[in-house]
Amino acid sequence: MSIRVIAIDGPAASGKSSTAAAVARRLGWAHLDSGALYRAVTLAALDNLRDPGSEMRDAWSPQRLVALAEDLPVRLVLVGDVFRPEVAGVDVEDVIRSPRVTARVSEIAAIPEVRHWVNVQQREAVGTHPQGVVVDGRDIGTVVFPDAPLKVFLTATADERARRRLAQRGDRIDPAELQRESAALGARDHADSTRRVAPLRSAADATLLDTTRLSVEEQVARVVALARERIPG
Numbered sequence: 001m002s003i004r005v006i007a008i009d010g011p012a013a014s015g016k017s018s019t020a021a022a023v024a025r026r027l028g029w030a031h032l033d034s035g036a037l038y039r040a041v042t043l044a045a046l047d048n049l050r051d052p053g054s055e056m057r058d059a060w061s062p063q064r065l066v067a068l069a070e071d072l073p074v075r076l077v078l079v080g081d082v083f084r085p086e087v088a089g090v091d092v093e094d095v096i097r098s099p100r101v102t103a104r105v106s107e108i109a110a111i112p113e114v115r116h117w118v119n120v121q122q123r124e125a126v127g128t129h130p131q132g133v134v135v136d137g138r139d140i141g142t143v144v145f146p147d148a149p150l151k152v153f154l155t156a157t158a159d160e161r162a163r164r165r166l167a168q169r170g171d172r173i174d175p176a177e178l179q180r181e182s183a184a185l186g187a188r189d190h191a192d193s194t195r196r197v198a199p200l201r202s203a204a205d206a207t208l209l210d211t212t213r214l215s216v217e218e219q220v221a222r223v224v225a226l227a228r229e230r231i232p233g
């Protein structure tokens with residue numbers, strides 16, 4: 001039997017996490033946000049290691065980052081049907097969304113040793129849920145779970161993604177703010193798509209879903225329908 005994983009990949013603010021969470025709820029599966037692990041490792045580095053931007057160039061060495069993640073530890077804890085990120089026993093779901101973490105996460109996520117560590121955590125976590133797990137990220141269908149029976153790649157125009165991200169944060173949506181947010185998302189997408197290891201891209205066998213003109217309800221319904229078609233209950 002194939003693994004019970006639904007892989008949802010896509011660029012920044014394409015609606016992966018909210019879609020994955022809603023799909024998981026509808027199916028009675030768990031939700032795992034792989035970006036939360038990269039964010040939690042980034043938070044741990046910012047709080048515990050000297051910044052490589054300062055005098056010590058190797059402060060964020062791959063070995064130190066992985067040792068820190070192991071020791072604190074950084075981990076995912078299944079609470080109900082959601083894997084929540086913890087650092088040293090503290091739930092960090094909110095603080096990992098801060099601009100301080102967002103600005104540095106792509107740098108951390110480009111380090112192969114960190115990716116390997118994160119992938120091991122994800123594969124272990126998936127085995128602990130009896131139904132199945134909806135996993136969202138950048139490389140879930142291509143690298144982490146290439147055998148997933150359903151892979152979805154979500155896209156939306158850069159402007160629409162910027163608008164959603166501002167709305168999600170409760171920020172004012174004016175043309176200047178939109179332009180600034182769209183540029184920030186574009187920079188992160190560029191970094192994520194051009195890195196050497198596990199770049200952001202759609203798996204050859206993924207279903208492409210452009211959500212620019214879809215409501216959250218509509219995109220969730222499409223993924224749930226695909227899941228019911230492809231994956232035996």
Ligand code: CDP
Pocket residue numbers: 011012013014017034035036038039105106107109110136137138139140188192
């Ligand atoms: O802000 P958004 O929800 O779009 O991003 P996220 O899913 O929280 O991911 C934050 C960052 O982690 C991304 O910009 C990537 O650099 C990295 N990431 C990754 O490299 N691979 C994944 N599977 C998930 C996230």
